Amino acid sequence: VPETLFLCGNLIDRFLSARVVSLAKLQLVGITCLFVAAKVEEIVAPSVAHFLYCANSSYTYLRQPECYVLKTLDWNLSYPSPMHFLRRISKADEYDVKARTIVKYFLEIQCLEWRLLAAPPSLIAAAAIWLARLILGQDKWTPNLAHYSSYAESTIIPTANLKKIICNGNIIGSGNDRRKGV
Template identity: 85%
Template sequence: DADDHLMVSEYVIEIFNYMKEIELTTMPNPNYMESQKELAWKMRGILTDWLVQVHVRFRLLPETLFLCVNLIDRFLSTRVVSLAKLQLVGITCLFVAAKVEEIVAPSVAHFLYSNTLGPISLETEILQAECYVLKTLNWNLSYPSPMHFLRRISKADEYDVKARTIVKYFLEIQCLEWRLLAAPPSLIAAAAIWLARLILGQDKWVSRLTG
């Protein structure tokens, strides 16, 4: 990509080294549910599944979903949340993530009138929750999602469409799996491409995929 200035190939190694550093600063506590009084891992799965539906409804980017789930897990790692407020936390984190990742993010009104939010009925609820979530997370939204690492891997894999499609499926379903919370995004992306290659019968790891 030396001839394509938009790919900034001269900085790519430094960029991904930096991403591997900051991914460790945005990791949630993998055991945070032990401190939650009213919640259980099953409820996290139900919430995430519902957010995926909202995400699809608004046709948001994959990065928005990954950032949303990360914000939820990090927030719940720090604050004890009642079951009654869990949905509010979820939709607020999706609202924040959309602001970060989307070119045109849905407004609060769009979320409120999507007929999926149940008891949440006031814009002020989401806006107040937004401020509280951001303060709790110290405004740190620098989360490198597995999709960022997948793009680098796909480049090395010469954009194998079948492998990339399978990997994207794995990356999406891992959002619901709490047992992967301890794994950094770069490792999840690497594991997903390895499993995809095994499925496709490409069981030999090639050197260009290393690093």
Template identity: 55%
Template sequence: MRAPMAAHRDENVVATKQLAIREGVNNVTAIPQKKLGVVTRKRAVLMDRTNVSLKQNSVNEQTHDITKPIIKENVNLGFQDIRSKEKHELSFDTTLATTAESEIYEFDRKRSKKQKTQDWEDLDADDFYDPMMISEYAVDIFKYLKDLESEIMPKPDYMSSQSELSWRMRGILVDWLIEVHHKFRLLPETLFLAVNIIDRFLSVRVVSLVKLQLVGITGLFIAAKYEELLAPSIKNFIYMADNGYTEEEILKAERYVLTTIDFKLCYPNPMNFLRRSSKADHFDIQARTVAKYLMEISLVDYKFLPLPPSMIAAAALYLSRKMLNRSEWHANLIHYSQYTEEELQQCEQLMLQYLMKPTKHEQLYKKYAAKRFMKASIFVKDWISKNVERQQ
């Protein structure tokens, strides 16, 4: 059995030597004694550990040239022949483009027609092409928030049913919450929601003086978990309360407060309405910062409890623009705030009455006296002393 195999191997060696002589290769021993037309190589270490066979192209013994594989033009390689469909080189559904163009044209036509019959500008139309602004839902969203105001407001005279509490104690509690809120650097919405939770809870439950701070810290704890992306831990709230309460007491109070207010946390925040009105004011940062300070006055002063959040936001922006000598309360501001100058007079007078009195709530004044808030409280105090008190 070995003899035929050896003979066959000798024939391959002879054929290999003859081919090497034709190609001008002198060192015949460098050619591996393997099957003709097959060369082996090692793959890269990180790819494969096996040998890979690469077949050499066939050799034309007559011309000694390597013949190249011939690919016919009509071979179908799985791709469409673009040359055979010259009319459909960039084919797409034109009906979609036509529909979109017609919708945009119809929207622009209605917009121009509507602006001729109204005295205010459609500022939401500028954001029509920005899907992040959802301008097509803006009107419905703020209409819903406006309707929700009456459902999430506390009783304005709830202190009459509290035997151990007073409005002064409530003001001290809210001023302390403003300090805690500022140190935690929480969102403005968190503070407004926390005070709303506290007032709604006190409207239906009688609380002793010893438990008042627990209600306050629990309200801020609930609001932070609802509004913040990263809310402070319960241990941070215990520390701010000077370790006066345990973790179990706060969690138990949290469940009791949420059950009492029926888990209604969708509060139409004044900040939402301020942002809406600021759009008509070209987002004036100075007027908006002063308005924030004036809005937080409504938190510490119980006289603002009967007023809806939308009116407080509009009156704060109205008074701040007056302090900064801005233009009149024009049609855009009336439309987007939903209040005229006459409707804001009551709330404006309440803010002025508070500002004319000596500073009662130090933490609120100190917060807005910082450079971060453009020293808004100092500016307002100077304006009051120069204008209102001089007129009296």
């Protein structure tokens, strides 16, 4: 599920913020964090063998690295992912399936952008909804959307600009011209 991806990214980020890891062990950290995230979020988590296979059988164990990651994070696995906020904002958007599909794309590609690491997940979700609505020609940020997202349109635009840069290198302007060329 998408929550697994977001939790995994968060675990990796928090772990690497706490520990220095050699390049040789970076893949092990990633696989271990994905394994932990899958155990938390998935109904039926893949087996250890699947994760070891993804690592080209470079490792034969995950129990020790899993314990090390969990101890480093002080067993704190909670993370409000952008998907949680998307569900809330979608109430104001009447659960538009097309918009949600585009939003999920924006949420996934933002995982590759280091400049969005510091942005709160709620802002990431709101900016993704804003861009998706813009693409679908629903360019009005309603008071209802502002209420459910907790963000005014002017607050969302800088993050949306960054998401747009990630997608195609263009920057959305300000005012009415920001809707051109999307």
